[in-house]
Amino acid sequence: MTDRQQKFASGKKVLDAIDGDAGTKVIDALADVSPELAHQVVAWAFGEMYARPALAPRERQLVTLGILTALGGCEPQLDVHVNASLNVGLTPEEITEAMLHAAVYCGFPRALNATFAAKKVFAERGLLPVG
Amino acid sequence: MTDRQQKFASGKKVLDAIDGDAGTKVIDALADVSPELAHQVVAWAFGEMYARPALAPRERQLVTLGILTALGGCEPQLDVHVNASLNVGLTPEEITEAMLHAAVYCGFPRALNATFAAKKVFAERGLLPVG
Amino acid sequence: MTDRQQKFASGKKVLDAIDGDAGTKVIDALADVSPELAHQVVAWAFGEMYARPALAPRERQLVTLGILTALGGCEPQLDVHVNASLNVGLTPEEITEAMLHAAVYCGFPRALNATFAAKKVFAERGLLPVG
Amino acid sequence: MTDRQQKFASGKKVLDAIDGDAGTKVIDALADVSPELAHQVVAWAFGEMYARPALAPRERQLVTLGILTALGGCEPQLDVHVNASLNVGLTPEEITEAMLHAAVYCGFPRALNATFAAKKVFAERGLLPVG
Amino acid sequence: MTDRQQKFASGKKVLDAIDGDAGTKVIDALADVSPELAHQVVAWAFGEMYARPALAPRERQLVTLGILTALGGCEPQLDVHVNASLNVGLTPEEITEAMLHAAVYCGFPRALNATFAAKKVFAERGLLPVG
Amino acid sequence: MTDRQQKFASGKKVLDAIDGDAGTKVIDALADVSPELAHQVVAWAFGEMYARPALAPRERQLVTLGILTALGGCEPQLDVHVNASLNVGLTPEEITEAMLHAAVYCGFPRALNATFAAKKVFAERGLLPVG
Numbered sequence: 001m002t003d004r005q006q007k008f009a010s011g012k013k014v015l016d017a018i019d020g021d022a023g024t025k026v027i028d029a030l031a032d033v034s035p036e037l038a039h040q041v042v043a044w045a046f047g048e049m050y051a052r053p054a055l056a057p058r059e060r061q062l063v064t065l066g067i068l069t070a071l072g073g074c075e076p077q078l079d080v081h082v083n084a085s086l087n088v089g090l091t092p093e094e095i096t097e098a099m100l101h102a103a104v105y106c107g108f109p110r111a112l113n114a115t116f117a118a119k120k121v122f123a124e125r126g127l128l129p130v131g
Numbered sequence: 132m133t134d135r136q137q138k139f140a141s142g143k144k145v146l147d148a149i150d151g152d153a154g155t156k157v158i159d160a161l162a163d164v165s166p167e168l169a170h171q172v173v174a175w176a177f178g179e180m181y182a183r184p185a186l187a188p189r190e191r192q193l194v195t196l197g198i199l200t201a202l203g204g205c206e207p208q209l210d211v212h213v214n215a216s217l218n219v220g221l222t223p224e225e226i227t228e229a230m231l232h233a234a235v236y237c238g239f240p241r242a243l244n245a246t247f248a249a250k251k252v253f254a255e256r257g258l259l260p261v262g
Numbered sequence: 263m264t265d266r267q268q269k270f271a272s273g274k275k276v277l278d279a280i281d282g283d284a285g286t287k288v289i290d291a292l293a294d295v296s297p298e299l300a301h302q303v304v305a306w307a308f309g310e311m312y313a314r315p316a317l318a319p320r321e322r323q324l325v326t327l328g329i330l331t332a333l334g335g336c337e338p339q340l341d342v343h344v345n346a347s348l349n350v351g352l353t354p355e356e357i358t359e360a361m362l363h364a365a366v367y368c369g370f371p372r373a374l375n376a377t378f379a380a381k382k383v384f385a386e387r388g389l390l391p392v393g
Numbered sequence: 394m395t396d397r398q399q400k401f402a403s404g405k406k407v408l409d410a411i412d413g414d415a416g417t418k419v420i421d422a423l424a425d426v427s428p429e430l431a432h433q434v435v436a437w438a439f440g441e442m443y444a445r446p447a448l449a450p451r452e453r454q455l456v457t458l459g460i461l462t463a464l465g466g467c468e469p470q471l472d473v474h475v476n477a478s479l480n481v482g483l484t485p486e487e488i489t490e491a492m493l494h495a496a497v498y499c500g501f502p503r504a505l506n507a508t509f510a511a512k513k514v515f516a517e518r519g520l521l522p523v524g
Numbered sequence: 525m526t527d528r529q530q531k532f533a534s535g536k537k538v539l540d541a542i543d544g545d546a547g548t549k550v551i552d553a554l555a556d557v558s559p560e561l562a563h564q565v566v567a568w569a570f571g572e573m574y575a576r577p578a579l580a581p582r583e584r585q586l587v588t589l590g591i592l593t594a595l596g597g598c599e600p601q602l603d604v605h606v607n608a609s610l611n612v613g614l615t616p617e618e619i620t621e622a623m624l625h626a627a628v629y630c631g632f633p634r635a636l637n638a639t640f641a642a643k644k645v646f647a648e649r650g651l652l653p654v655g
Numbered sequence: 656m657t658d659r660q661q662k663f664a665s666g667k668k669v670l671d672a673i674d675g676d677a678g679t680k681v682i683d684a685l686a687d688v689s690p691e692l693a694h695q696v697v698a699w700a701f702g703e704m705y706a707r708p709a710l711a712p713r714e715r716q717l718v719t720l721g722i723l724t725a726l727g728g729c730e731p732q733l734d735v736h737v738n739a740s741l742n743v744g745l746t747p748e749e750i751t752e753a754m755l756h757a758a759v760y761c762g763f764p765r766a767l768n769a770t771f772a773a774k775k776v777f778a779e780r781g782l783l784p785v786g
Contacts, residue, residue: 032521033489033508033511037489037508041501050628059586062586062590063587063625064625066587066588066589067500071502072466073203076502094583097578100165100573101584107198107368116160116207119160122164171572179568180362180363183560186324193321193324194360198331203467228314230430231430232317232325235312236763237762238760238761239433240461246423246430260425291774294783294785296754296770299754299770302755330764333764334595338764358557375597378600384557391555392556392558448752456718456757459717459720459725460761496631497631497632498719498723499722499726500634624691632700633726640688640731642688654688654689655690
């Protein structure tokens with residue numbers, strides 16, 4: 001295995017553990033249009049950055065939910081990361097609370113769009129109603 | 132009625148007067164995923180903030196259209212607030228003019244996306260062609 | 263006068279009436295770095311877009327305040343447009359109310375930054391305290 | 394032909410050469426809701442700004458791809474401008490490379506959304522797989 | 525004490541506990557320009573939203589750091605919330621790690637600007653070098 | 656030299672060639688607050704991403720200028736990248752033209768702020784007046 005392949009393999013383990021199928025689908029969909037983007041998401045974003053121990057996975061997800069809610073237009077990424085948040089142990093109540101909290105800092109439209117993206121994931125996983 | 136219920140009831144009156152059915156649908160859709168977000172939209176955003184007399188409803192809608200156009204990715208909120216703008220007396224011409232004006236300050240892509248969100252509402256209410 | 267010069271002259275009248283000195287300073291500062299940007303701000307943004315009668319100047323300013331507050335990082339433009347808002351008849355209370363309203367849609371940080379940009383202008387024009 | 398009609402005609406030539414059918418569809422869709430927005434896109438954005446010789450069309454498209462990727466929520470505009478980028482000679486590899494590059498400056502979610510918008514256009518034009 | 529004064533008092537306790545002097549300075553600076561914005565920050569944002577028990581203060585700060593980093597142009601708010609993050613027990617290493625993590629999702633420029641805002645606070649509190 | 660040190664060294668060469676002193680100052684300023692962010696900017700952003708041959712440096716800079724102008728609040732990064740743009744052969748006229756072009760897609764305030772950031776760099780390098 002080359003150094004590059006090793007990095008991909010080690011990032012893929014992190015991606016699988018956190019994002020599960022939702023992450024793999026994104027990587028597969030990139031194969032025919034931008035294989036290097038797929039490589040960088042896996043090898044760098046997950047293998048090198050996400051894997052760092054300075055924050056727990058649960059804490060990284062709270063930061064990520066804050067960022068994706070604030071950016072707006074990231075519904076596909078919220079789909080992946082709401083799943084990831086559940087996978088690392090955040091409860092549906094904690095996820096929607098993070099989005100409610102976001103209303104204070106980036107306004108209700110962003111909070112609403114993120115909450116409806118979460119609702120879709122919760123419904124797929126049989127987690128509705130919340131609370 | 133508790134203080135909390137009273138605040139909700141008083142905000143609901145403002146929401147109904149301004150947003151009509153479009154607003155109620157959003158609140159209902161939140162019931163099973165984030166009832167507190169629903170409460171805050173109604174009790175705080177409409178009951179406490181929107182109801183303030185310092186700006187007329189028509190003027191609040193112009194500010195809101197400017198914000199939602201600039202943020203981008205707020206098509207669901209533009210659907211509600213283009214309806215609200217018509218409900219408080221803005222004409223289709225004034226709504227599209229506000230979005231044309233926005234092109235100067237946040238560029239044509241945001242202005243175009245907002246205008247097509249408005250077109251959808253105008254079509255539903257039989258208001259096309261504009262002017 | 264060429265057609266281009268005429269457009270500039272007619273836009274300059276609108277700019278002077280609305281933005282006063284604050285607008286002229288921006289145009290002058292562009293002369294040695296991007297004279298075409300200066301021309302387009304005056305001839306197109308003010309001469310062709312701002313001058314349209316479909317919204318009153320006061321209403322255009324409310325839309326503009328909403329956009330600039332939402333975009334963030336537009337303190338220099340808020341300086342110009344808070345001045346412009348006062349020039350076309352908005353009161354300091356209406357301007358700060360528009361920014362308070364913005365907190366609902368784009369969050370408190372943007373509302374705070376815009377309000378402090380307004381405070382600077384109000385102080386320069388001897389309009390503090392507001393209300 | 395009035396001056397206004399002439400400006401439209403001259404902008405329409407630039408639009409047709411660069412955006413082809415994708416651009417015309419947007420203009421047509423605006424006819425019944427905001428004809429002035431259609432006019433300004435054609436006469437000003439394409440006729441006056443895009444046509445300037447200081448940057449080659451290929452270079453303008455690289456700047457535009459950077460902006461649209463960064464803004465987010467501009468999938469309809471990316472559809473038009475990925476087509477335009479191909480029309481002025483950028484290869485699919487250069488387009489996806491610009492979006493990969495964008496990941497560094499505006500993050501992976503924006504880069505991913507832009508790349509999937511490009512993938513849709515490449516598929517429609519029989520250009521997949523890339524590279 | 526009226527209901528309104530009580531809400532302010534109870535929010536002020538949360539604000540003092542979390543933001544300390546940095547928060548109070550912002551509230552004081554609003555007194556002469558937008559007292560209602562000051563009231564809403566204290567009574568609603570802190571008294572009603574921040575005080576909710578569903579997320580620990582440390583977790584709310586991680587979400588907030590993510591949002592403020594992503595929004596950009598929020599250096600004054602980062603100043604307050606980096607202080608708040610330290611006050612509720614996040615270490616400088618955890619704060620800079622959250623901002624490094626943000627580079628993946630909103631790009632290096634936002635991560636850099638947030639990190640330099642944090643550096644300013646760390647320096648004021650004698651916490652440099654980090655780690 | 657470890658693999659990590661090698662990556663840093665090879666990225667540092669790209670950074671030096673493109674950004675010169677302006678880039679080095681940013682890296683140095685990170686040393687005591689977030690050395691890992693410094694490492695990733697150099698080793699990943701420049702060593703792995705910027706160095707890819709699929710776009711010429713001049714073309715990467717045009718994409719970057721588009722992104723930084725659109726994001727807003729990136730004046731420190733524009734300072735670095737206007738310098739970088741000059742270093743890789745873009746003329747002041749081409750740089751300001753890219754920013755003028757951006758006005759169409761992200762509005763005049765962003766274009767103005769970017770142009771004034773460019774003016775500062777041009778003045779420092781004795782390149783004013785432009786054209």
